[in-house]
Amino acid sequence: MLKIDDLSVEVDERDILKNFEMSIGDGEIHALMGPNGTGKSTLSKVIMGCPDYVLKSGKIYFNGEDITDLEVDERSRKGIFLSMQSPISIEGVSNSEFLRTALNARSSEPIQLFDFIKMMESNMQELDIKNDIVHKPINEGSSGGERKKNEVLQIKVLKPTLIILDEVDSGLDVDSLKVVCNNINKYREENPKVSILIITHYARILEYIKPDYVHVMVDGKIVKTGDYDLALEIDKTGYTEWVNL
């Protein structure tokens, strides 16, 4: 589904990703772990096409198509979803008009209001989100947990095929983390070809969403790949072994 080939990226003339390689197959769950400042969030934004980053070399392929030069919105409509570490609030733009516009951008037929309301209601119920959120500006006055739930609501409505979860566990209490992870797992059960890239510091979230592969990223590169046991090992020993390589 996703192939990243020899990707080098710089920000403010500093190399962040260095000849980065990664491949994610259909239906696979990958976890990317690493210490702070190693380039994990940069990677997620580069996959999404954020224009703040300068690509020095490399290609990104999505379902076999070279998307390296595509705009952010085009990548999204192809099925990539980035759940952000700190979802921002947007004054004056309601969740309802935002999501309806996003849905309509994906379809030749505009979604009917009644269908939209029904879809929102059932998804909000599953996420334990209050109904009045639809009329409120995006994330305005919301807690960290509510913002993360709103990200998952967007996933359930927009139905992406590749989900990138950038520290989805940060700012979540245990109960909210369970709700978020259960909803992501349910979405994946309903859509088995969906692939997930989980970016995290800690193994805790991987107890709820079990990865097929765990990668350790240090200084802009993957230095080790393993399975879930690697995440457990990192939880015990930290990243020192790889940082000092």
Next chain:
Amino acid sequence: MLNLNVNNRDALEDIIITEDTILKIDLDNCSKEINIDVMDDMCLEVLEMDNHTSNVINYNLRSNAQVIVNKLARDCSDTTNVTLSGDNASIKYYSNIMNFDDNIYTFKTLHKANCTSSDIYNYCVNFTNSSFKFLIDGKIERETAECYCNQDNKIIDMANGDNAICPNLLVDNDMINANHSAYIGKFKKDIVFYMQSRGLSKRDCDFLLIKGFLLGKMQLDDRTLEEYTNFVQDNVEW
């Protein structure tokens, strides 16, 4: 509640508000002077939609008068003068402007009585390289006390316009609460990235952000909101 309408065809005389009123002002390509006198204890809601105007609108609020103005305009060089002449008078004023040509919008608030309150929001989206200026004055006289004077001024620059905000607070009394703010800039890049990452085109993002910026603070019923949204949609040029 009395409903009043004012448009280009009316020979505008002084408007005296003697009962609670909703006043609809709809002016197109004109330059007029309108005096609105809100009598003691009266509530006035103004819904104003203007196109290419350079009007002078004078509000005088007497004791306990309460006024809320929801104004949406295209290419507006109006001057608005608000005088809070009676104790406990209060005004909330939302000016929202779509700018394409060179314009100067002037807003003056004068607090002449105790416990008066003005909450003024002047927002503009400048779509072109033209010049747009907010000249905003708030004055609180020495003999008044316990007043609240707030001015929030923002210009969103969609091109490379020559924009300026000149806010002045002239305060002659310590027993008051006054503040002002001014922002000129683009929509934040991380907001646009967030919206585009959900599949919205740049055009859709801009429209939602412009609409939210211009209409988000106003207190409108659903029907008026739809009318104002259509006005934004009809006037936005890309």
